[in-house]
Amino acid sequence: LQPYISQNTCSLVDIQDVEGYRDDNSIDDKRSNVWSTSSDCFDEYCVYTNNAFLGEGISLITTASNYLRVSEIQTREAVSRSSYDKARIIEIPGKGKGLVANRTIRKGEAIMAARPALLVHRDAFSELPLEDIFHLMDVAVNNLPKPRKESYLAQAGTMGGHKITDILFTNSFQVAVGGHDGFHYGNFPEVSLLNHDCRPNLAFFIDRNLTHYTHAVRDIEPGEELTISYIDPLQVRSVRQERTRNTLGFSCACSHCTLSENDADASDARLLTMSRIESELADFSSQASSPALIEEYLSLYRREGLEHNLAGAYTLAALNYNLFGKADMAKKYAQLSVEAGLLESGPDAADVREMKTLADYPESHWSWNKKPYRIYN
Numbered sequence: 001l002q003p004y005i006s007q008n009t010c011s012l013v014d015i016q017d018v019e020g021y022r023d024d025n026s027i028d029d030k031r032s033n034v035w036s037t038s039s040d041c042f043d044e045y046c047v048y049t050n051n052a053f054l055g056e057g058i059s060l061i062t063t064a065s066n067y068l069r070v071s072e073i074q075t076r077e078a079v080s081r082s083s084y085d086k087a088r089i090i091e092i093p094g095k096g097k098g099l100v101a102n103r104t105i106r107k108g109e110a111i112m113a114a115r116p117a118l119l120v121h122r123d124a125f126s127e128l129p130l131e132d133i134f135h136l137m138d139v140a141v142n143n144l145p146k147p148r149k150e151s152y153l154a155q156a157g158t159m160g161g162h163k164i165t166d167i168l169f170t171n172s173f174q175v176a177v178g179g180h181d182g183f184h185y186g187n188f189p190e191v192s193l194l195n196h197d198c199r200p201n202l203a204f205f206i207d208r209n210l211t212h213y214t215h216a217v218r219d220i221e222p223g224e225e226l227t228i229s230y231i232d233p234l235q236v237r238s239v240r241q242e243r244t245r246n247t248l249g250f251s252c253a254c255s256h257c258t259l260s261e262n263d264a265d266a267s268d269a270r271l272l273t274m275s276r277i278e279s280e281l282a283d284f285s286s287q288a289s290s291p292a293l294i295e296e297y298l299s300l301y302r303r304e305g306l307e308h309n310l311a312g313a314y315t316l317a318a319l320n321y322n323l324f325g326k327a328d329m330a331k332k333y334a335q336l337s338v339e340a341g342l343l344e345s346g347p348d349a350a351d352v353r354e355m356k357t358l359a360d361y362p363e364s365h366w367s368w369n370k371k372p373y374r375i376y377n
């Protein structure tokens with residue numbers, strides 16, 4: 001495995017200069033590689049820093065094998081895209097700072113493409129004593145290039161305690177870098193101003209090059225807040241609220257969580273019906289599925305305002321219509337699944353590729369006509 005050799009090679013001295021942290025243990029020849037490591041390691045976890053990684057600078061707290069996986073990423077494409085032409089920062093009642101649209105944003109429009117400033121191996125938190133974690137976190141953030149360190153430290157920390165760690169927990173995404181132990185907490189400072197909403201107007205995904213993409217999933221009016229969902233939006237209100245309160249540390253003030261009791265009960269009833277129908281549609285031998293059931297399922301999804309989470313529902317619809325041997329409907333929903341999947345999971349996602357194939361060749365797909373509809377009609 002060869003670490004990424006950047007065209008934009010920086011001297012290791014740049015890193016040594018940051019607040020006195022020394023990286024006296026460089027991994028690679030500094031003429032050919034911008035990665036460096038600090039001598040601060042605990043067990044198998046060390047700090048690795050690259051002050052030009054994908055154009056911006058990143059620190060990792062991870063194992064040697066995960067470092068090698070990350071350092072293999074060779075994207076040189078300048079994807080960085082900030083939201084600042086489309087949105088501005090304001091105080092949002094009950095949520096702290098947030099982003100609101102400056103202008104009309106159309107469904108499908110790209111909002112941001114952001115790279116991580118910090119990746120921390122998930123197991124480091126269970127395997128290392130807290131004081132060792134805090135030390136590694138300090139080294140990792142202090143070793144970042146100055147603008148990157150400043151944008152890390154400008155993020156909100158809402159849980160208290162060690163500030164740099166608090167910021168990570170308040171603002172992290174799960175990032176898998178590959179392999180069986182590739183799970184990390186990832187921090188993307190540019191994304192951190194997006195508040196949570198159980199019915200958000202943006203979808204996001206992180207691709208295999210560690211880029212975090214956000215896209216609008218419906219038209220957004222000027223002045224409307226831009227939001228993503230931090231949790232599973234298909235849970236009923238009490239479960240969603242318990243999750244934001246107990247795991248993420250805040251009481252959700254989104255409009256769906258603050259519905260009247262009657263409206264919240266109606267939403268919960270829809271979610272339970274959707275879950276019941278989904279079990280039937282996902283069981284390809286079920287005799288209960290029918291075109292009417294598929295359409296009811298999709299209309300409940302739309303009624304619930306789940307536009308950021310539609311790809312899976314369209315996939316199930318496409319597969320079920322194809323099982324019935326109804327090619328036109330299978331194609332229609334496979335195309336809608338691809339359209340939604342590109343915003344929710346990106347072009348490399350397995351489902352997106354499979355639905356493209358189904359849309360093009362429904363009759364060659366494994367599901368074709370396995371349950372001819374006339375039998376169940």
Ligand SMILES: C[S@@+](CC[C@H](N)C(=O)[O-])C[C@H]1O[C@@H](n2cnc3c(N)ncnc32)[C@H](O)[C@@H]1O
Binds near residue numbers: 156253
């Ligand atoms: C990733 S930050 C979002 C930006 C943050 N509001 C700020 O001021 O920088 C996550 C924090 O924002 C607040 N937050 C986000 N969504 C919220 C919501 N739906 N209801 C209440 N607070 C929310 C919580 O304090 C949460 O811990």
